[in-house]
Amino acid sequence: MSAHAQSESTRLGSVEAAELARIYRDHADFVWRAVQRFGIPSAQAEDVVHEVFLVVQRRLADFTGATPRAWLWAIARGVAANVRRGGERASRREQVSLELVRPAEPDTPEDQFGRTQAAELVRRFLAELPADKREVFELCEIEGLSGPEVAHTLKLDLDRVYTCLRVARKHFRAYLDHLQSKSP
Amino acid sequence: MTEPELELGARERDLLAAYRDHHAMPGESRQRVWASLTGGSIGSGSIGSTRVTTGSRAWLVAGAGLVIAGLTLLVLGGPWRTDPERSDPERSEPDRREPTTENLAVSLGPSTPASSPELAAIRLEPTPVAAPPLVILPEPRPNRALARDRNSPAETSDPNPTLHGLARERELIEQAHAALAKGELSAALTALDEHAREFDKGVFAEEREGLDAIARCKGEDFEVGRTRALAFLARHPQAVLAARVRRTCKLSEGSVNE
Numbered sequence: 001m002s003a004h005a006q007s008e009s010t011r012l013g014s015v016e017a018a019e020l021a022r023i024y025r026d027h028a029d030f031v032w033r034a035v036q037r038f039g040i041p042s043a044q045a046e047d048v049v050h051e052v053f054l055v056v057q058r059r060l061a062d063f064t065g066a067t068p069r070a071w072l073w074a075i076a077r078g079v080a081a082n083v084r085r086g087g088e089r090a091s092r093r094e095q096v097s098l099e100l101v102r103p104a105e106p107d108t109p110e111d112q113f114g115r116t117q118a119a120e121l122v123r124r125f126l127a128e129l130p131a132d133k134r135e136v137f138e139l140c141e142i143e144g145l146s147g148p149e150v151a152h153t154l155k156l157d158l159d160r161v162y163t164c165l166r167v168a169r170k171h172f173r174a175y176l177d178h179l180q181s182k183s184p
Numbered sequence: 185m186t187e188p189e190l191e192l193g194a195r196e197r198d199l200l201a202a203y204r205d206h207h208a209m210p211g212e213s214r215q216r217v218w219a220s221l222t223g224g225s226i227g228s229g230s231i232g233s234t235r236v237t238t239g240s241r242a243w244l245v246a247g248a249g250l251v252i253a254g255l256t257l258l259v260l261g262g263p264w265r266t267d268p269e270r271s272d273p274e275r276s277e278p279d280r281r282e283p284t285t286e287n288l289a290v291s292l293g294p295s296t297p298a299s300s301p302e303l304a305a306i307r308l309e310p311t312p313v314a315a316p317p318l319v320i321l322p323e324p325r326p327n328r329a330l331a332r333d334r335n336s337p338a339e340t341s342d343p344n345p346t347l348h349g350l351a352r353e354r355e356l357i358e359q360a361h362a363a364l365a366k367g368e369l370s371a372a373l374t375a376l377d378e379h380a381r382e383f384d385k386g387v388f389a390e391e392r393e394g395l396d397a398i399a400r401c402k403g404e405d406f407e408v409g410r411t412r413a414l415a416f417l418a419r420h421p422q423a424v425l426a427a428r429v430r431r432t433c434k435l436s437e438g439s440v441n442e
Contacts (some may be wrong), residue, residue: 017222024218032209043361043391044424046213051427053221083424118199119206141192142204169192176196 016060023068024053030069030143031076037138038080051079069145070153125175129168136161137168212365220431353379357388360395369403394425401433409433 028049035048055075056063063071126134135154139145140161147165151158192200356379363372376396379388386392393416400409413433417426430436 020221024221028214028217029204029208032213033204033207036207043357045209046217047424047428049209049213050217050220053217057221115202115206118202122199122203141197141200169196172192172196176199 020053020057020060023056023072027068027072028053031072033143034073034076035080038077039084040080044083048076048079048083051083052076055079067149069143070149073139073153121179125172128175129171133164133168133171136164137172140165141169141172210365216365353383353386353388356382357391357395360392360399364395364399364402367402369399372399390420390423391425394420394423394429397429398425398432401429406433410435 031049031052032045035045035052036042040048052072052075055078056072059075065071126138129137136150136156139150139153140147145153147158147161150156150165151161154161356375359375360372360379363369363375372395376392376399379386379392383389393412397409397413397416400406400412403409410433413429413435416423416429417435420426423429
């Protein structure tokens with residue numbers, strides 16, 4: 001462990017440490033996905049998630065909100081932007097759209113195949129959505145944020161959030177119905 | 185303003201849950217990051233994900249028919265939305281414009297319940313037929329930025345990296361990542377050596393050097409790893425792996441200049 005991390009953990013009080021553990025336990029997956037949405041390749045995601053939580057650790061005392069997701073989203077966006085700016089090679093990899101594939105979890109072949117393909121269907125749907133609707137749809141339907149939370153996170157009007165969400169839901173349903181209609 | 189009245193059904197939610205689970209943070213990464221944050225001093229055993237996995241295989245059943253149809257569609261490249269929506273005219277219209285079904289390529293008929301006999305009857309066999317690749321890589325094309333960023337074209341062993349070359353590089357680096365994650369240091373070093381042999385100055389050369397230093401610092405070659413880490417940090421002070429290299433090889437921010 002680095003001296004930096006050592007000093008950070010040392011100065012954390014027990015209450016803050018417990019709070020950090022809670023935030024990490026509940027939201028590490030969210031941050032993991034968020035940094036990749038901000039263009040961080042999965043091979044670098046671990047380092048960037050670490051950076052995000054170092055920032056969380058430092059700013060923990062400043063956080064007063066009820067739910068930390070909007071806060072984490074903003075931190076993740078900032079850290080990811082810094083990483084992208086600082087890492088020429090990372091952005092070059094982004095240009096060629098390389099995505100390092102996470103090793104598959106041990107699973108039955110059927111489960112693994114089904115999960116991968118289901119995720120692939122959703123990924124293809126998301127790739128077709130306009131960016132604004134995609135962001136809202138992901139935060140609401142995949143990450144489980146409420147409309148007001150999304151509005152706060154993305155700095156949008158609540159009306160706009162709900163409009164995007166409604167359109168995205170309709171598209172998603174239409175997309176699945178279309179696939180369904182082609183089902184043998 | 186109230187929430188949209190159109191709610192997603194079980195079928196849609198199951199697929200989204202599968203997507204979310206598929207993109208969850210790997211357990212080893214989760215443990216490593218937490219250990220780095222706290223040095224293992226703060227209940228490192230209590231930070232497992234609390235995400236609710238579906239537990240059942242409902243999404244498998246619900247998605248089975250869609251998957252098969254999807255694969256067919258993906259192979260055929262069929263569109264699912266109209267061109268007008270693709271051009272996104274809505275951006276220029278008021279936010280309150282109510283979306284209409286005319287905007288959709290497919291009318292919004294009643295959705296088939298996830299438990300419908302048709303879907304339930306479909307067996308999800310891991311057949312290779314028409315299975316799309318997990319990762320879609322773009323067609324290779326001349327990339328000036330890529331070429332420019334190398335020291336010089338003559339120095340690269342692969343000045344015009346082909347799709348195959350990049351995929352092979354990626355595979356080796358990913359092998360190294362996976363082996364490191366499992367603590368299999370010799371396997372990681374083998375993959376990295378192989379990468380060095382095949383792509384001495386490849387696109388992932390920087391990452392290879394960083395991973396090499398990390399693997400050695402984690403193993404018995406700590407001093408060698410540390411030396412390589414210093415060289416790596418001197419060459420690539422802004423590398424994405426820099427923080428991890430410093431952390432693993434116990435180097436401070438100023439180490440390189442010392």
